[in-house]
Every structure is written in structure tokens, then in C-alpha cells.
Amino acid sequence: MLSLQILANGLVLGGLYACIAAGFSLVWGVLNVINILHGSFIVLGGYLAYYAYAQFGIHPFVSILIAAPLFFALGYILQRSLINRMIAAPVLLTLSLTFGLDLMLSNGMLVAFTADFKKLTLDPPLGVLNLGGIALPVDRLFAMVLALALTGLLYLLLSRSRIGRAIVAVRMDREAAALMGVNVKRIYAVTFGLGALMAGASGPLLAMIFPISPLSGPVYLGKAFVICVLGGLGSVPGAMIGGLALGVVESFGALWFGPEHAITLSFTLLILMLLFRPTGLLGRTGYA
């Protein structure tokens, strides 16, 4: 019974993790840019939902629809104006660039929102679903379903739409795609926009569950690192599998080794994966 409950906890958590990591993985895979800003984008999306609910009573599920276009635009503009200038630079420089931008964004949020933790509390609460003795909180369940749906939509977009195919083409071979008439710069900007969109849209989901503060960004970013490496870089199914795997590993890790080691365990796993299976659990399959 305990194991089943823990498995359920882990899967629900893992759904959220998948959503955190999908956009991050996309940007990394296609642009070869590690977007340190990703964690802060999630937090910013969370604040959007918090204030929308506190001031106007807008349900966080609705806030996702507001956040999505806003963050897409934000990401698109950021890529076009700044990040594109460094796209071909060594790893160290692009990393430093997004790190610097992240310092600015998180400091800005700190000034605007203060470091007090904010908690979006739904009234009335959504309650708990009891499945044969296994307790499943409905808000988490909804958040997980929506997170997986969002991730699925991203997958469909990439595999079915014209622009999605162009993104996949750029990811596989930039030069060839450019020769085929794909506007690589635009694709980069769209991809970065999509990454920001995923971050901004997962913010409201997480805000329903975790207290938010401008300083939670690095925690989410750390999860995204591990999930990307677990699932394999730049693939949506990979992010999904990686997220679920991390959720389950953390849950059972806390059970077997004690909760203080859950984080250590996931990071150790990251290093081991990098060393022994750098293509991720699924192998490097790409977006198609």
C-alpha cells in the first residue's frame, strides 16, 4: 500500500516536472543554448497567476491562456534582440549571457514582489480523490493532466505543423535547412518563444501547489537539468519520460534513503547518466 501511494505521489509530481523541462529541453536541443532564465520564467508565470487570482479572481487554469502568448512574445523578442547575437559563441559565453539576464530578472522580481512567499490558495479547495486507499489531491491531479496535455500539444505542434517541422529540420541540420529555404533566425526565435511559453504556462500550475518566491527559480532549473539528461536532450517524449522518472525516483529515494538525500540522489543520477548513457533513457530520438 505504501509503495503504491508513493508511486502515485511520484507520478503526479513527475507530470509537473515534465512540463517544467519540456521547453528547456527544446531550446537546448535546437539552439544549443542552456537557458538559465527558464526557472525565473516559471516563477514569473506563477506570479501572473497569483495576482490574477488574488486581484481579479481569474482561475489559474485560465491564467495559462493569458501567460502563453505573453511569454511567447517575451521569448521571441529576447532571442531576436540579445541571444541571437551570441548564438554561435562558445558555451561559456552563452551560459554567462543567460545567467546575467537571469540575475537581472530575478532581482527585478525581488524588488517587485519581495522575497515573501506567496501561496495561491483556491477557494473552495478542490479536495482529495481517494482511489482504494490511495489519496490523490485533485489540484495536483489536474495540474498533472494539464501539464501532460501542454507537453502533448507541443509534441503535436512539432510533429504536425509546418513551423514545427522546420524547427525539427533546423535541429537536425541547420545548414541543410537553411539551404532548403528555412529562415533559421526566425526558427530560433520561434523556438525560444515556445520554450518561454512552456515555462510561463507551467508557472500557474506550479503556483497552485508550491508557495512561490523570486528565489524558487534555481530549484526548478535544477530539476530541468536532471530531467533533460535523464530523458535525452531536445525531445518532448524524452522530457515526459524524464520528468516522470525523476518524480518516481525522488519519491522512492525519499522512502529508501530518507528525504534529506532525495535531491542528492537525483543529482548523482544525473552525473551517472551523463557518464554512462548521455543519450538519455530513450536514446537520442529527436523531435520527429
Added chain:
Amino acid sequence: MTSILPRRALAAIAMLACGAVAALPGTSMAQGTIRIGAPLPITGPLSPEAKKLQNGMNLWVETANKAGGIKVGAKKMKVEIVYVDYQSNTPRAVQATEKLITQDKVDFLFSPFGSGAAKAASSVSEKYEMPTIAATASSEQVYDQGYKYLFGVYTPNQTLTEPLADLVKKQAGGVQRVAILARNDLFPLAIAQEMEKSAKKRGMNVLYFEKYAIGTLDHASALSQIKAVAPHWIFATGYINDLILIKKQMSDLGIEAPVVTMVAGPAYKEFVSALGKSAENVTSAAWWHPAVRYTSKDVFGSTENFNKMFHAKYGTEPDYGEASSAVSGVVLQLAIEAAGTLDKKAVRDALAKMNTMTFFGPIKFGPTGQVVSLDPPVFQVQKGRQVVILPAGIKQGDLQLGVK
């Protein structure tokens, strides 16, 4: 390219040079003012705590100055606090402390926030023999270094768990099985360990004791295990965000227990507003509560008056952090007035000898410099309000059993 870059470099150097000049410390020292240094985490993760400390300190400064200032021998001197931000970063706190002493030449010091930073900075103030008041350091490890110049207004951690354990033992006789979940961090861990001792001393069984890492996002596993041992008393420690998350997940998992104690979140209004009904009947303890009633000869006169003045200035009730930072100023003021001089050694001796009443409670420091005279209140969230249930003299209600 080559012609542009050196110019850029020169511009950068010129910029630096200007900045370096601008950065030179101003040495404007008003005559006849007592300057107290306060390194605080004004920015960074601990900034909400710094805000609270500043509230308390500023109220004290304002009140003391309105009364003409601090009496030093025959004359009265105004008082001023020099704040320095240490970005919630302990090495910076040490650095800021040294800067305040050697550069700003402050007369006295308040410690940085929390046990860890206070302990780290205390070695600097000890080095310079600078009387230092710690408003928010409770762990005995801060005071056991043999230092002579450090004084703290929080009693040791076990003074929080002992009365609580007594009360539970007396009023909920069936409580036998205890589960403890602690944040692996200086204060939360220390108080959890005291709780374990207090429980064992009273013949209770501690069936679960685990630590969770800083930054843990999910407590479902630990809580599922706690549920499996069916405890009567769940004791969780951490900061407010941790505890909101833990209590929320406890409700999610349907964990109920006769007694649930959390330190140090429930003292704050945000805890109750974030959790609503599921905060109901959670117990906690703190070093001070606005419901305590003391009459004193300090600038505030009484607890009630302190509460009133605080409310007039900030529009809210003070919490224990805000009160402890105000009382740090009060204690220093009383010591200076007793010594009749700003001489650091004399003020230090006055602090060591102090045995007085303040709005915060009776203040007498033990041999290590930590206050020993206070009787910290225990309280419980009842109908959305924090209700004092101990000590008996000031209690507003009785312990209610059953937390859902």
C-alpha cells in the same frame, strides 16, 4: 577592431576609477550621536526577515529619540542605526560586521539574522571587543564559544519544546507515538533535536525522525511514511514556505493526528491565510507573543503600549521577530544608561549584570550571554487566530486536540 577595443578598455578603466572614488566611505559622523551597526539581509532570500528586524529597531530608535535620547551619564544622546545589507550571504555578513566596526566606527552592534550568521559574525565582534546584541539567535551553539561580548534575547531552543511537551503530556495523556520531520538547517534541525529529547524524557516513542534538504519541493514520500506509523504527535520544522507545503500535503494525504506542532511558521499571519481551515489547531511556540503582558520601566512602558505604538506605525500586530529586535535596542539602552558611559567594556559589564523587566519580559543573561529569564509562550491556531495556551498566567484558551 583594434582601434575600437582599447578605447572601450580605457572607458571601462575610467568608469572604474570614477566609481572607486565615489565608493570611498563618507565619514560624516554627527557629534553626540550613538551609532549602532546592524548588518541585515536586506536583499536575498532572507529579506522578509530583515524587514521585520528593521521595523522593530526603527520603532525603538524613534521612541528613544522622541524621549530625548539615551542618557549617558549626565547628558542625553540621540541614537542612530547604520544598516548594511549582506545579501543573505553569511561571509558577507562577517565582512559587513567588520566594515561597520572599522570603517563606520559604530559604537555598538546588532547581530545579523539567525543563528548561523550571528555565530559567524560574533567572532569578529569578539575580536574587536564590541558589545553585540543578537535579536534572533536561539541555538546554544552560538553562545558556547566562550565569547564575552555577545548577548542574545532568545532563550535556548529547549525552552520552546519543554513546556509544550509538558502540556501535551498532561492534557493529552494518550499521546505516545511521535513523528518528527526537520529541515536540515541550523535552527530547524536544532529545535527538532530538542523536541526528540523532550519527547523521550516523557516516555514517548519517537517512531520517525527524518531531515529534509533545503529546497525540497515535495514531502509526499516522507508524509506517507509518517502516515504509516500513525503518530499521535507530528512535529515539523522549517520556514514558512516549507511548513505551508508540508501542512498542505498532510491534508492532501489525509493525515490526521491529535497534535500537530510546527515551528516557526504558524506565528505568521500568512501561514493561516495560505492554509485556511487546514491550519486549524496547529500548535507552535515562539519567544514572544503580543498577548503577553509585562509592565516595564523601558521606553515602551508595557507590552500593551508597545503593541499600540507598533500598530500606530505599521498598521499590524507585532510578531516575535519584530519585538525581539525592538527589545535588543531596549536592552542596549538600559545597559548604556546603567554604565553611564559609552565605554565598551563598561557597557558589556552592565549587560552581563543586567536583571530587569522589559515589555518583552524579564531580561537576565546567563554566563554564556544568552537570556535565561524568559518564559516563551505556546500558542495554537484556533478559528483562524493564534491563541496563547501557555504560560498559564496569560493564556487565552486551552489546548484543542485533533488536526485534520
Added chain:
Amino acid sequence: MRKSALLAAVLFLLVALVPLAGDAYWLRLGTTMLMYGVIAMAWNFIGGLAGYPSFASAAFFGLGAYAGAVAQKLGVPMGLAWTLAGALSLAFAALLGLALLRLRGHYFAIASLVVAEVLRELVNSATDLTGGGMGLNLPVPHDATVASQSEFFFYAMLALAAITFAAMLWATHSKLGFGLRCIQQNESAADMLGVNTTLYKVAAFMLSGAFAGAAGAIYASWVHYIEPPDVFDVLYSVKAIVMVLLGGAGSVFGPLFGAAIFLSLEELVWRNYLQVHTGVLGLMIVLLVLFLPKGVFSLRLPWRKGKP
């Protein structure tokens, strides 16, 4: 090389005169600057010369700090404790390097970044040895005066900086430096030309680890109190990189100048932009990357002619 050595000797002698100014706060700043310099130079071995984006500085620094502090707690004399800490970090870097240096680019960056997190959690949970979250206190020598203590740690850090500089100067002009620069330019080609890339990379990583670790150990003795989140702070890794970028990657004097500039900026920002200092720091990094990716002194100074 001789010119650089001479210049450096003059420079270090000048810095050695700082304590004559007598102000404890400036002395503390000076010590911090030298510490930053050591961390930056240590990073330069692996990051500047070999071009590997290492974020392991915080791991080495923290490991050294704890190794030195625990050794002293167990009664080892201070100087020996520092040496031991350096040696332990060296050995750790060797093992870590053998495993991680097979990775490239972002993968290496992330793996090295995570090492500090893992070490921090391990130190945090080894409560008996390290005090865990309670932190670790080192004894304050009561017999020495305040001023003499500050001077002592200043000169200790200065000595370490001088040794690190000498090692870097030697490495840059030796076969090791040549091999590392080959690796930076094209690792596969270097491999084919018969450069033992693994050996070179691991050697660079070991030097990086040893000096950063020794700096951590001196730091621990100097501040008397350490706790895991502070010494394993990821910002040490980031600062090392920013400092080297500021001063110019791969150059001999770059890291030291970068450290001096960075510390001045940090102080400046800290004093003048209280609420937004991390933001201003971020802005500086962004501007630096966008406009001066080769450092403040790029293309200007004669000793940078060796740039590959």
C-alpha cells in the same frame, strides 16, 4: 616568460605593502581580492587554457574549506591542514576529471555544476564530522592581536596567490600549456597528433582543484566559521568565470586583473545599488559578454600575444 615573472614579482611585492596602510577593512578586501585571484587563476587552468566550461570551482573551494576545517578540528596544525586540504582537492579533481572530462560542452558544464550540489548535500548530512547544517566553528586564536591575525591571513593568501601564479606561468609556457591550447582549438586533432589529451586535461583539472581547495582552506581559517551553503555557493563557480572573462581568458595576468576589477565592481555595486545589486551584476555580465567577450584588456597588452 621572464618578463612576465619579473612583472609579477614587482606586482606581488607592491601588494605585499598593503598592510602598511593599516586599515583592517582594506586588509580584508585585499585578502578577498587575493582569494578571488586564486580561484580565478585556478579556473584558468581548465577553463582558460583547455577551454572546458568548468563550474567545479565551488566544489573544490567548499571541499578544501571543509577538509581544512575538519583537519584543524581534529588537531592538525593550521599550515599542515591547508596543505592536506589542497592535496585532497587535488586527488578529488583527479578522480572527478577522469570521469567527467570525457564529456564536452554543455554536458561537461552541467556535470561540473552538479558536483558542488552533491558535495554540499553530503557535507550537510555528515553531521558528526562536519556539523551539518549547524556549520563548523574554527577556534579563534586568543593570544594573537586583531591586527596581526588579519595580516597573517593576508600574507597567507598572498603566498598562495604567488604560488598559483608561478604554477600558471610555468604551465602556460610548458608542454602542458601547449597541449591544453591544442585541446582548446581542436581536441580531436590534438588527439590524432599524439597529444595525450586525457592526461593533459586531468592534469589541468588537478591544478585547478588543488589551488581552489587550498584557497577554501585558508578562507575557512580566516573567517572562523563555515556552513555548507556558503562555501559550496555556485556563485564561486560563476565568479571565477566572470573574473577570467573580464581579465581575458587564457592569459597569465588576466585572472588577477579580472579579480581586482571584479572585486572593485562588486564593492561599488554593493555600496551604491543596495536593492538591485545582483541585477546590476547581471547587467555587467550581459554587457561584458555582448561587447567585451575577450576581456577588458582585449587585444591591447603585449603579453597576450600567445593567444591561440
